[in-house]
Amino acid sequence: xxxxxxxxxxxxxxxxxxxxxxxxxxxxxxxxxxxxxxxxxxxxxxxxxx
Amino acid sequence: xxxxxxxxxxxxxxxxxxxxxxxxxxxxxxxxxxxxxxxxxxxxxxxxxxxxxxxxxxxxxxxxxxxxxxxxxxxxxxxxxxxxxxxxxxxxxxxxxxxxxxxxxxxxxxxxxxxxxxxxxxxxxxxxxxxxxxxxxxxxxxxxxxxxxxxxxxxxxxxxxxxxxxxxxxxxxxxxxxxxxxxxxxxxxxxxxxxxxxxxxxxxxxxxxxxxxxxxxxxxxxxxxxxxxxxxxxxxxxxxxxxxxxxxxxxxxxxxxxxxxxxxxxxxxxxxxxxxxxxxxxxxxxxxxxxxxxxxxxxxxxxxxxxxxxxxxxxxxxxxxxxxxxxxxxxxxxxxxxxxxxxxxxxxxxxxxxxxxxxxxxxxxxxxxxxxxxxxxxxxxxxxxxxxxxxxxxxxxxxxxxxxxxxxxxxxxxxxxxxxxxxxxxxxxxxxxxxxxxxxxxxxxxxxxxxxxxxxxx
Numbered sequence: 001x002x003x004x005x006x007x008x009x010x011x012x013x014x015x016x017x018x019x020x021x022x023x024x025x026x027x028x029x030x031x032x033x034x035x036x037x038x039x040x041x042x043x044x045x046x047x048x049x050x
Numbered sequence: 051x052x053x054x055x056x057x058x059x060x061x062x063x064x065x066x067x068x069x070x071x072x073x074x075x076x077x078x079x080x081x082x083x084x085x086x087x088x089x090x091x092x093x094x095x096x097x098x099x100x101x102x103x104x105x106x107x108x109x110x111x112x113x114x115x116x117x118x119x120x121x122x123x124x125x126x127x128x129x130x131x132x133x134x135x136x137x138x139x140x141x142x143x144x145x146x147x148x149x150x151x152x153x154x155x156x157x158x159x160x161x162x163x164x165x166x167x168x169x170x171x172x173x174x175x176x177x178x179x180x181x182x183x184x185x186x187x188x189x190x191x192x193x194x195x196x197x198x199x200x201x202x203x204x205x206x207x208x209x210x211x212x213x214x215x216x217x218x219x220x221x222x223x224x225x226x227x228x229x230x231x232x233x234x235x236x237x238x239x240x241x242x243x244x245x246x247x248x249x250x251x252x253x254x255x256x257x258x259x260x261x262x263x264x265x266x267x268x269x270x271x272x273x274x275x276x277x278x279x280x281x282x283x284x285x286x287x288x289x290x291x292x293x294x295x296x297x298x299x300x301x302x303x304x305x306x307x308x309x310x311x312x313x314x315x316x317x318x319x320x321x322x323x324x325x326x327x328x329x330x331x332x333x334x335x336x337x338x339x340x341x342x343x344x345x346x347x348x349x350x351x352x353x354x355x356x357x358x359x360x361x362x363x364x365x366x367x368x369x370x371x372x373x374x375x376x377x378x379x380x381x382x383x384x385x386x387x388x389x390x391x392x393x394x395x396x397x398x399x400x401x402x403x404x405x406x407x408x409x410x411x412x413x414x415x416x417x418x419x420x421x422x423x424x425x426x427x428x429x430x431x432x433x434x435x436x437x438x439x440x441x442x443x444x445x446x447x448x449x450x451x452x453x454x455x456x457x458x459x460x461x462x463x464x465x466x467x468x469x470x471x472x473x474x475x476x477x478x479x480x481x482x483x484x485x486x487x488x489x490x491x492x493x494x495x496x497x498x499x500x501x502x503x504x505x506x507x508x
Binding site for chain 2: 001002003004005006007008009010011012013015016018019020022023024025026028037038039040041042043044
């Protein structure tokens with residue numbers, strides 16, 4: 001596309017089928033302990049693949 | 051829903067419900083921004099007028115752009131509908147398992163930090179140390195309530211956990227025994243102010259701790275201003291050499307150098323750069339959590355400065371990475387390809403449901419920030435969660451729980467935010483800490499911009 005460059009991202013809609021295993025880290029555990037989000041959490045499945 | 055913003059020379063379009071990110075030029079930025087609320091002819095006229103001095107912006111070119119937008123829409127990468135709201139309603143009825151505990155092994159501290167939310171480690175109560183018996187029972191409780199989850203997290207927290215170090219070591223060893231019997235994997239974390247760090251701690255931590263969180267606020271004068279010894283002296287000179295030794299010995303294993311910034315250092319990037327210049331590479335810096343009338347509380351006037359600081363940080367990090375001297379910043383560690391699934395993004399931090407704090411005497415609270423607030427006592431590690439009413443309140447904390455979040459582009463990044471911050475700001479765990487939201491959104495814009503930069507320039 002001439003004017004739009006799409007960055008490679010995880011498809012959130014697809015993750016309704018593949019996600020939800022719950023093995024990922026609890027958001028603020030082991031980290032900030034005050035102002036957590038979920039955006040910087042690593043998916044345990046993708047971590048395994050890596 | 052989309053979110054369009056400009057940062058560091060990039061025009062970024064974030065498609066909220068698909069998670070897609072697009073880097074676009076000025077013409078496409080305007081077209082996409084107008085697309086949902088205007089007909090194509092109106093957009094075309096507006097673009098031709100605005101860009102009439104540009105030869106490449108022709109009616110045919112704009113038609114082609116519309117086709118590209120429609121193509122992205124059809125592939126679910128632009129203007130994707132919200133198909134998750136219904137799933138959020140099920141969260142209240144879900145069966146949750148516990149997968150993380152914050153063990154308050156020491157409600158006492160060898161520092162006297164002015165801003166400590168834990169009231170110098172005592173959590174507004176008496177000084178106390180966790181016994182090995184309580185620690186072992188806490189791990190048993192975690193295993194018993196973890197269902198089929200394999201990975202379990204345990205954070206040694208305080209106060210200052212090194213003031214009860216032998217018990218920490220013994221709890222870890224007990225955990226290793228439990229792993230074998232129960233097919234579980236414990237990931238231990240140690241959070242410490244560093245005063246009692248020695249070779250024994252470093253050796254044990256590097257062998258057994260999945261992560262360590264080391265508290266340093268940055269520049270000496272900033273750190274020493276609020277992080278004082280019980281005798282009133284600054285602690286910088288005591289801890290920095292120990293932290294440097296620790297980080298060096300830690301090799302490639304996880305750690306965070308974690309600081310707090312306050313109204314006293316709204317130029318907090320200088321503290322982050324100071325940490326980086328000391329040789330630390332895994333950094334985190336958090337806005338202070340305190341009452342609005344505390345002298346070091348962040349103010350409305352601080353906000354524009356803080357926004358600028360986050361931008362300075364992002365640009366400097368990109369620069370240093372290209373120079374081969376990069377470092378990580380916790381809030382900018384966002385993985386667009388391998389990040390969390392939609393369930394994680396909706397269900398939030400898990401406090402009170404998947405994650406709980408355990409006091410030295412075995413009482414359970416929804417998280418470390420509620421310890422000491424008796425109305426949030428959930429039960430104990432022998433009888434389990436008995437205060438179901440409070441737990442149900444926390445089950446409701448999710449990305450769709452708050453009216454204020456309904457039209458927010460960042461809700462699938464923060465998942466509704468921190469329940470403790472919301473409670474302290476609004477009186478309700480399902481309220482909103484609006485100041486924190488504004489900082490969070492800025493951080494996400496910066497983090498996503500950095501990913502765009504890396505993706506385009508790789």
